[in-house]
Amino acid sequence: MKRPTLQASRRPRTGDAILWLATGLATLLVLAVLAIILFDVIRNGTQKLTLGFLTKAPAEGMTAGGIFPAIIGTVELVILMTLAALPAGVATAIYLHEYADPMGIPTRIVRIAVNNLAGVPSIVFGLFGLGFFVQFAGGGIDKLFYGGAKVYGQPALIWAALTMAVLTLPVVIVATEEALSAVPRDVRLASAALGATKFQTIVRVVLPQAVPGILTGAILAISRGAGEVAPILFTGAAYFLPSLPHTFHDQFMQLGYHVYVLATQSPDVDATRPLLYATVLVLLALTFALNASAIVVRSRMRRRFSGAHS
Amino acid sequence: MNMQVAQETAEAATGSLSVGKLAVFYGDKKAMGPVDMEIPGRKVTALIGPSGCGKSTFLRSLNRMNEMITGCRVEGDVKLDAEPIYGPGVDAVAVRRRIGMVFQKSNPFPKSIYENVAYGLRIGGVNDRSELSGRVEQALEHAALWDEVKDRLHESALGLSGGQQQRLCIARALAVEPEVILMDEPASALDPIATARIEELIHELARDYTVVIVTHNMQQAARVSHHTAFFYMGDLIEFDRTDVIFTKPRQQKTEDYITGRFG
Numbered sequence: 001m002k003r004p005t006l007q008a009s010r011r012p013r014t015g016d017a018i019l020w021l022a023t024g025l026a027t028l029l030v031l032a033v034l035a036i037i038l039f040d041v042i043r044n045g046t047q048k049l050t051l052g053f054l055t056k057a058p059a060e061g062m063t064a065g066g067i068f069p070a071i072i073g074t075v076e077l078v079i080l081m082t083l084a085a086l087p088a089g090v091a092t093a094i095y096l097h098e099y100a101d102p103m104g105i106p107t108r109i110v111r112i113a114v115n116n117l118a119g120v121p122s123i124v125f126g127l128f129g130l131g132f133f134v135q136f137a138g139g140g141i142d143k144l145f146y147g148g149a150k151v152y153g154q155p156a157l158i159w160a161a162l163t164m165a166v167l168t169l170p171v172v173i174v175a176t177e178e179a180l181s182a183v184p185r186d187v188r189l190a191s192a193a194l195g196a197t198k199f200q201t202i203v204r205v206v207l208p209q210a211v212p213g214i215l216t217g218a219i220l221a222i223s224r225g226a227g228e229v230a231p232i233l234f235t236g237a238a239y240f241l242p243s244l245p246h247t248f249h250d251q252f253m254q255l256g257y258h259v260y261v262l263a264t265q266s267p268d269v270d271a272t273r274p275l276l277y278a279t280v281l282v283l284l285a286l287t288f289a290l291n292a293s294a295i296v297v298r299s300r301m302r303r304r305f306s307g308a309h310s
Numbered sequence: 311m312n313m314q315v316a317q318e319t320a321e322a323a324t325g326s327l328s329v330g331k332l333a334v335f336y337g338d339k340k341a342m343g344p345v346d347m348e349i350p351g352r353k354v355t356a357l358i359g360p361s362g363c364g365k366s367t368f369l370r371s372l373n374r375m376n377e378m379i380t381g382c383r384v385e386g387d388v389k390l391d392a393e394p395i396y397g398p399g400v401d402a403v404a405v406r407r408r409i410g411m412v413f414q415k416s417n418p419f420p421k422s423i424y425e426n427v428a429y430g431l432r433i434g435g436v437n438d439r440s441e442l443s444g445r446v447e448q449a450l451e452h453a454a455l456w457d458e459v460k461d462r463l464h465e466s467a468l469g470l471s472g473g474q475q476q477r478l479c480i481a482r483a484l485a486v487e488p489e490v491i492l493m494d495e496p497a498s499a500l501d502p503i504a505t506a507r508i509e510e511l512i513h514e515l516a517r518d519y520t521v522v523i524v525t526h527n528m529q530q531a532a533r534v535s536h537h538t539a540f541f542y543m544g545d546l547i548e549f550d551r552t553d554v555i556f557t558k559p560r561q562q563k564t565e566d567y568i569t570g571r572f573g
Contacts, residue, residue, distance in 0.1 A: 186417035190479070192378055194430035194486060195407030204433065205419055 038284075045281030048274040054282070058240060062262055063271035067279050072244055073157075073237075073252035074226060074286065080161035080248075081168065081225045086218055088165070089172025096173070097180040098202055118170035122230040129163030129235035130155070138249075151249055158248035160236030167231050168221035175220065179213020180206060212298045219294040226287045229256040239265070255283040324351025324391070325489030325520035327372060331386035334367050334376060342367045342544040344386055349537075351391075351489075354512055354521040356535035356552065358528060360567065364544040365524050369492050372522065373409035374402040390490065407434065409490040410483035414498055416475035418467035418482075423450075423459050426467045426478055430486035445485055453481035454511050473504025480511065484519075491515065493523040497530065509534050528568060532556050540564045 052066055059065030092110070100107040138152035138159060146152075152159075183206045191201040229237070238251040239261055245252040259279050266272035326349060333343030342364030349355050357365040370376040371384055374395065388395045395405045407430075418426050427446040428436075436442055446463075450456040455477045459470070467478055476496060483491055493512070497505040512534045515521050525531050531538050532552060539549040540563070548555060548564045559565045 184417070186413065186415060187419055189375065189378060189413065190417045190419065190482075191429070191433075193373070193375060193406055193411035193413075194433065194482065195403050196430075196433045197403050200433045204429070209420060 041277060041281050041284060044274065044277035046278075048278040049281060053275075053278055057242070058258075058275075061268075062240075062266050062275070063268050064275075067253075067255065067258060067275075067282060069241060069244055070253040070255045070258040070279070071282065071286070074255045074283075076157060076245065076252060077161050077164065077232070077236075077254055078222055078225050078290070080157065081164040082218060082222060084162055084165035085168045085172050085221055086214075089169050089217065089221075090176050090214060092169075093173045093176035093180060094202065094207075097177050098198070098206070114170050114173050117166070118174070120167075122167060122228055123233075125163055125167045125231040126234050128166070129159055129231060133159040133162050134235055154249075155234060155236040155238075155251055156249040157236050157245050157252045160232040160252070160254075163231045163235045164225045164228065167228065168224055171220045171224065172214075172217040175217025176210065176214050179210035179216070182213060183209045212301050215294055215298045215301070219291055219298075222290050222294065223287050226290060227256055227283070229254070229260055232257060255279060255286065259283060326351035326391060327490060327520065327522070328389040328392070329372075329386070330389070332368070332371060332388060333385045334364070334371050335383040335385070336379070337381045340544065342371075342541075345546045347539060347546060347549055349520065349522060351520045352516055352518070353536040354516045354523060354534050355537045355539065356531035357522065357524045357539050357541060358526075358531050358567075359541035359547075361526075363541040365539075365541040366494055368541065369494055369522060369524050370411075372490070372492055373406050373411055375406070375411060377402055407486055408488050409492060410486065410488035412476070412479050412483055412491065412493045412496050414495040416472060416479050416499070418470070418475050418478050420466065420468055422464045423467045423470070423478060424463040427482050427485045430482060434486060449481040449485035450478075452484050452515075453477045454507065454514070455481055471504070473500050473507060476500060476504070476508060477511065480508075480515075484515075488519070490520040490522065493521065495524050495526060498526060505530075528556075540567060542567070 054066060054071065055068050056066035057069050058067065092114075096107060096110060100110070134153065134155055138154065138156070142148060142151050142153040187205050187209070188201055191205045192198075196204070232254060236251055237254045237257040241251060241253055259276065262272050262276040262279060327347075329345055329347040329349065331344040331346060333345070334341045345368060357369060359365045367376065370379075372388055372395075376382045376384065384396060387397070390405075390408060394400065395409070419429060421429070424443075424446055427449050428442050431442055431445055436445070447456060447460075450459060455474060458474060459478075462469075467475065470478060476499075480491075480496070496512075497508045500508065509530060512521055512523065516536070523531075523535065535552045537549065538552040538555040540547045540555065540559075540561070542563055548559055548561045550560075555564060556568060559568060
């Protein structure tokens with residue numbers, strides 16, 4: 001019988017080669033698409049991207065001026081949305097993961113609901129927001145407090161933010177639940193053995209360890225919120241506003257919607273095109289910046305007690 | 311209260327555990343018991359036996375940690391200095407503050423060394439800075455870790471070696487000043503030198519605490535404990551002074567296990 005050799009076989013391993021090629025090409029494709037988008041947007045977007053563009057309102061029927069109100073509107077929308085979605089999502093995830101009976105019927109129903117919520121098209125959320133928030137909730141508030149005058153019962157910043165919050169809720173819930181599952185059982189037991197109540201264990205041990213994961217959920221929610229347009233179409237976004245939103249019940253301009261407006265409603269397409277590119281560039285930069293800052297926060301938190309000596 | 315009872319109570323207040331007909335079930339399946347056992351206060355009691363014999367289950371039922379496992383049910387009772395820990399209205403959280411636990415795998419929190427030890431105190435409502443730092447130091451001294459960590463109290467506990475982490479977990483348990491410390495194979499994941507330090511420490515602890523330790527290592531049981539209980543197939547086979555168990559056990563099964571004929 002021939003002894004097996006330790007020499008590398010001269011025959012190439014075809015399986016490996018094919019898989020290497022296929023996975024490599026797929027990766028390249030992803031990179032190429034991103035590169036093309038970025039290249040196109042940056043090349044065409046930078047020429048109009050001046051300080052004035054960032055700090056002025058649109059002028060002359062969207063063929064001149066800047067996008068300042070849309071930037072402010074987007075930031076306000078995202079902040080309000082996060083303030084609404086994060087507590088509700090985190091609380092839901094804590095309930096599902098820490099308190100609810102995992103096999104119980106109610107838990108399963110909530111889980112199915114969350115999964116289905118994630119699958120609802122965003123335009124449906126827009127209609128839901130119009131029906132539920134604007135007309136039902138807003139109209140109700142008007143009837144109760146404003147004697148039927150239209151104050152809250154019309155598309156507004158607050159309703160758009162809440163609609164967006166509902167849309168991003170599943171992302172936050174799923175990410176938080178994953179973060180909670182990743183906290184080792186060991187430390188929960190250690191906490192219990194020291195006489196901690198379940199509440200103390202959750203607040204002092206589980207949540208601090210889950211924060212990086214929860215922030216991941218927030219990142220995903222924010223980048224979705226900054227880019228989505230459909231949910232705010234009927235719930236608060238405005239085509240053009242002469243002034244910035246001052247209250248929760250004002251309408252607002254938003255970058256994504258502004259891109260749509262510039263692309264479809266301009267009286268002079270050629271004059272608008274450079275502005276459109278610059279707006280897209282700002283939208284991309286804003287989303288990237290939001291993501292990057294959250295990633296920095298997350299990695300700092302991870303490093304803090306990762307075992308490395310600081 | 312008559313004199314005799316008063317005297318008995320005073321004598322009993324040493325962290326002794328009295329186990330009566332204790333049986334533990336996982337779902338419908340009985341995992342252990344019924345067991346009767348008098349664990350003396352301020353002594354080290356070792357629980358030995360082959361894997362799956364119920365000794366860890368028994369240990370966890372002594373401070374109601376088994377309640378963290380879904381489907382786990384307990385019958386019978388355990389008394390800490392004559393106080394029933396499974397009695398009606400008894401809070402498992404309060405039980406665990408008086409009967410602490412150290413686990414097989416060291417499980418420090420991803421916090422600083424100081425915050426690990428202070429944890430039990432903080433959740434118990436101690437907020438005074440000087441009291442906290444005094445008790446943290448005391449606990450670390452007690453766990454023979456102070457000299458090694460006193461200059462790095464505010465660094466992450468996860469940067470400590472395995473043996474140091476386990477002693478930190480012991481310090482953390484000591485900080486809340488329990489009467490009993492349960493240890494579930496506390497040295498099984500450690501090297502011989504770290505193990506020797508833990509064993510030395512266990513011996514020291516018996517001056518102030520009742521220690522109940524589960525171990526797979528019979529030499530360890532012989533070295534550290536005053537009393538040894540041998541569990542087999544969920545039953546307590548024999549419980550006696552350690553020297554008796556290891557030199558002239560009364561039960562054939564105990565002898566077979568001690569001499570390595572099975573297990």
